[in-house]
Amino acid sequence: MKTAQDIMTREAITVLADDSVQKVGELLLSSGHHSLPVVDGDGHLVGMIGERDLIDAHRKVHLPTMLTILDGLIPLGGMHEYEEELRKVTAVTAGQLATARVISVAPEEDVDAVAEKLLRKDVHAVPVVDSSGLLLGIISRSDILRHLLKP
Template identity: 25%
Template sequence: MQAKDVMTTTIVSVSPENSVRHAAEIMLINHVSGLPVIDNSGLLVGIISEGDLIRRTELGSEAITSLSDGVLPAEERAYAFIRRSSWKIGDAMSRNPIAIDEDTSLARISRLMQEHGIKRIPVTRNGELIGIVSRADLLKAIIMAELDEIAAGDEALRRSITVRLGENTGLEGFDLKVTVSDGIVHLWGDVTTEDCRRAACIVAENVRGVRGVVEHFSQQSP
């Protein structure tokens, strides 16, 4: 699946000329934790999020003080002051946001969110915003996504499970055998750890059409 398959296309955005208070109100009304910032040309120029607002001057000095602030160069301290004190979204927003195109895979989106500690990623086409993929969208994809194929018959189930056992499961070095009878999967082989046995069962359980899993592993650790 790709970004275009899960992205939200009804987008609530703000202008860099809007006020920070306006952004906070829009977030509360729409129950979102961040908003794309779009300029007059329709181009994405930033993101304003809860994280950008929690150190605002309006919240008091304790919210904005940091032990590292005193050792920052003057230019960086001035920039930090502008972000926490200016009334304009254009000053308070996070600039140069990470963005993706509509063909980006969900795996890539997940990695970007984890690597950068972000909750949403704008989807752009020629610089214009066409959607947003949030963590919630990825959770929906997990719930709604169909498996790669619907296995039809015991032999198709066996082939599907056999292939998936070798796909980055930690079981690649084991000589596992799979048989299927009336949708019941039987797993055979020398598997020495509980985690490996459980991984093998999960592979089988996640194939659509499987009615149950029976273990016949010859080596069982205590």
């Protein structure tokens, strides 16, 4: 049975957490990837950043509806969404914009389980990390397809 480390791309294109959002956008466009791992200076995974994050960073922030009671403002739902929108539009580095809660896989994980994660979570790629969070590689949907079509 094949594992994640058997099919992963070992030399993943990455961005550093301190890289500018502009640089990330340029790298995404030039690489043809939908998302990229964000790493710290030691190569540990910090998050993932993708096309959707960059598009969100350039959208207008929608203020939540507020209710005034006794001179106090009470937000009517959507505060978490508002805070997330605000975080993205104010981000200037990859680390600030990246999604920190990343679906990742271990190198010994079965390829079928990796494929299931990609499809179930509707992501284009998953980073392969060791137990300390060091990025070892990345597996995209294309890597899974290549594996399935290999004789």
